[in-house]
Amino acid sequence: MHRRGFLAAGLATALSVPRALAQMKMDGMSNMDSMPGMGGHAGHDMGAMSKGPAPLPEGEALRELSLLANDAGRPGLFRARLTAAPATARFAADRNTPILGYNGMSPGPLIEAHEGDRVEITFANRIEGEPSTIHWHGMPVPADQDGNPMDQVAAGADRVYAFELPEGSAGSYWYHPHPHGRTAEQVYRGLAGAFVVKAKADPVPAAYGDTVLMFTDLRLAADGSMPESDMKDLMNGRVGDHVLVNGQKNPRLAMAMGAKRRLRLYNATNARFLRLAFDGAAMTIIGTDGGLLGKPVAADEILLSPAERVELVVAFDRPGAATLTTLDYDRGWMGPGQPADAGLTLLTVDVSETPAEAMPPLPEQLRPIAPLGQPTVSRRLVFTETMAMNATGMEMGFLINGKAFDMERVDIVARAGQTELWEIVNQADMDHPFHLHGTQFQVVERERSGKVSKPRYLAWKDTVNVARGETVRLLLRQERPGPRMYHCHILEHEQLGMMGIVDVQA
Numbered sequence: 001m002h003r004r005g006f007l008a009a010g011l012a013t014a015l016s017v018p019r020a021l022a023q024m025k026m027d028g029m030s031n032m033d034s035m036p037g038m039g040g041h042a043g044h045d046m047g048a049m050s051k052g053p054a055p056l057p058e059g060e061a062l063r064e065l066s067l068l069a070n071d072a073g074r075p076g077l078f079r080a081r082l083t084a085a086p087a088t089a090r091f092a093a094d095r096n097t098p099i100l101g102y103n104g105m106s107p108g109p110l111i112e113a114h115e116g117d118r119v120e121i122t123f124a125n126r127i128e129g130e131p132s133t134i135h136w137h138g139m140p141v142p143a144d145q146d147g148n149p150m151d152q153v154a155a156g157a158d159r160v161y162a163f164e165l166p167e168g169s170a171g172s173y174w175y176h177p178h179p180h181g182r183t184a185e186q187v188y189r190g191l192a193g194a195f196v197v198k199a200k201a202d203p204v205p206a207a208y209g210d211t212v213l214m215f216t217d218l219r220l221a222a223d224g225s226m227p228e229s230d231m232k233d234l235m236n237g238r239v240g241d242h243v244l245v246n247g248q249k250n251p252r253l254a255m256a257m258g259a260k261r262r263l264r265l266y267n268a269t270n271a272r273f274l275r276l277a278f279d280g281a282a283m284t285i286i287g288t289d290g291g292l293l294g295k296p297v298a299a300d301e302i303l304l305s306p307a308e309r310v311e312l313v314v315a316f317d318r319p320g321a322a323t324l325t326t327l328d329y330d331r332g333w334m335g336p337g338q339p340a341d342a343g344l345t346l347l348t349v350d351v352s353e354t355p356a357e358a359m360p361p362l363p364e365q366l367r368p369i370a371p372l373g374q375p376t377v378s379r380r381l382v383f384t385e386t387m388a389m390n391a392t393g394m395e396m397g398f399l400i401n402g403k404a405f406d407m408e409r410v411d412i413v414a415r416a417g418q419t420e421l422w423e424i425v426n427q428a429d430m431d432h433p434f435h436l437h438g439t440q441f442q443v444v445e446r447e448r449s450g451k452v453s454k455p456r457y458l459a460w461k462d463t464v465n466v467a468r469g470e471t472v473r474l475l476l477r478q479e480r481p482g483p484r485m486y487h488c489h490i491l492e493h494e495q496l497g498m499m500g501i502v503d504v505q506a
């Protein structure tokens with residue numbers, strides 16, 4: 001039988017739980033661009049697709065994300081409603097795009113609450129025919145409030161998510177769906193929003209402002225619709241044609257010379273690695289996924305893999321245009337269709353000649369981060385990819401310790417309050433950003449080709465890139481009991497099996 005037939009038939013199989021039959025080298029697939037299902041989606045209107053991506057307007061004023069209003073009417077409580085439903089967006093000037101939105105928007109509304117607050121959010125799933133959940137990515141919420149795939153909210157149903165934000169939990173979190181087998185689609189169709197927990201006493205001067213920049217990745221067909229994912233999307237993760245900031249392409253921001261700005265950068269794309277630099281402005285890292293660092297660290301560039309966040313203070317000291325641009329990054333792309341990563345301008349800042357009012361300096365100490373200390377348990381998680389052919393077609397497997405995700409299976413049993421060392425070993429041909437629910441961890445070591453390196457600074461993280469051939473060692477402690485997911489945050493890989501469950505026991 002012909003390879004073509006294999007591939008076309010394999011697409012449907014690949015979408016269900018993968019079973020690996022035999023190891024197959026990916027190099028053999030270099031002729032994939034000539035096959036149906038690779039360039040466009042099998043069974044779709046190839047004519048519309050071949051006209052190329054729809055152009056998007058650039059240079060509009062940056063929109064701040066709209067804030068989710070708090071209906072509680074008393075201090076200490078944040079109460080609101082989030083409805084996931086079909087909506088319409090205008091990305092291209094003259095075409096509507098059907099999307100999924102939270103409260104009609106994508107990105108969803110920005111949630112801002114404070115340490116010590118109780119949060120009660122009613123989730124209404126109005127996505128036709130699809131279950132969903134809301135997962136509070138990175139947040140210290142109880143397991144049964146964390147939107148696990150086991151706790152789906154049926155189409156048409158409502159549920160309340162309730163949790164407290166402990167002292168010391170200030171950080172840049174986000175929320176997105178996590179239903180079994182549908183996370184990748186629901187996120188790229190528009191469901192993701194930022195959740196910022198503010199500190200009671202914030203060491204960063206208020207004069208710097210506080211702006212969320214949420215990066216998403218959009219693929220638009222000529223008719224304005226979002227094409228379905230094809231084989232290369234399943235393999236590499238879906239990468240779009242346009243990287244958007246708060247839903248806009250290369251928006252503009254006006255700043256006075258000498259001003260400093262606090263920016264929270266979110267990689268909310270399904271699968272795009274963002275290696276970023278600010279041309280014409282100086283970046284200082286002040287925080288990571290789980291909040292502020294011990295002290296500020298100057299940086300020339302930042303690698304933000306899918307789901308990672310970074311908090312920056314950017315100093316705009318030179319008049320003229322300062323641009324946030326992408327640099328080349330080799331994440332181990334499989335087959336053809338590799339996106340042009342380098343040289344994208346994500347944001348343009350117009351710095352005026354008029355000097356800003358003098359800004360207070362950034363303090364030298366931000367907040368203490370205590371090292372997690374000696375682990376009592378150590379675990380090893382090995383990431384692999386498999387490709388297999390069988391009678392019905394080709395199957396891809398994204399595995400952890402040789403297994404694809406099974407919702408009925410507990411992979412690890414752990415104890416609450418116990419410090420553990422997790423060793424994440426990437427034996428695959430692509431980078432895989434590792435993410436764990438329920439807690440923040442500390443990266444202690446990386447190893448590649450026998451070379452061991454320590455991170456430049458201690459930080460709280462919930463997602464870390466594990467490059468191909470690399471081992472990342474991290475320390476963590478789960479404080480709350482219940483089942484927690486860990487997975488690759490390339491959402492297509494998570495969906496194709498690269499996920500497991502750790503059951504934390506009291």
Ligand code: C2O
Pocket residue numbers: 135137176178307435437485487489
């Ligand atoms: Cu961002 Cu399991 O999720």
Ligand code: CU
Pocket residue numbers: 135136137138435436437
């Ligand atoms: Cu998460």
Ligand code: CU
Pocket residue numbers: 431432433488489490493494498
């Ligand atoms: Cu992956």
